[in-house]
Amino acid sequence: MANFEKLYKKVALQVIERCHGGIRIKKHGRIIQVYDPKRHMWSDGLVGLVIKEECKLANLRDWEIANVRRYIIEELLSKPDD
Structure with missing residues (x-):
C-alpha cells in the first residue's frame, strides 16, 4: 500500500510542477484551479x-x-502563501 501512496504523491508533484506555479486551491480545498494563459483566467476544469x-x-x-x-x-x- 505504501508503494501506491508514493506513486500518487509523485504524480501529484508532477501535476504541480507542470502547472509552473499557476495552481491554487479555493473553497477550503474543494476546488483546484489552474491559470490558463491563453484565456488569461483561472480555470476549474x-x-x-x-x-x-x-x-x-x-x-x-x-x-x-x-x-x-x-x-x-x-x-x-x-x-x-507567498
Missing part, C-alpha cells in the same frame, strides 16, 4: 484534464485520479 493526463502517463486507472487529487490538495495546503 483544466486541472482535471492535467490530472487525468498525468495519471494516464503513469499507467494509473481512472478511479485512482481521486487519490492523486487528494495528494495535490495536501501539497498545496502545506505550502505557505
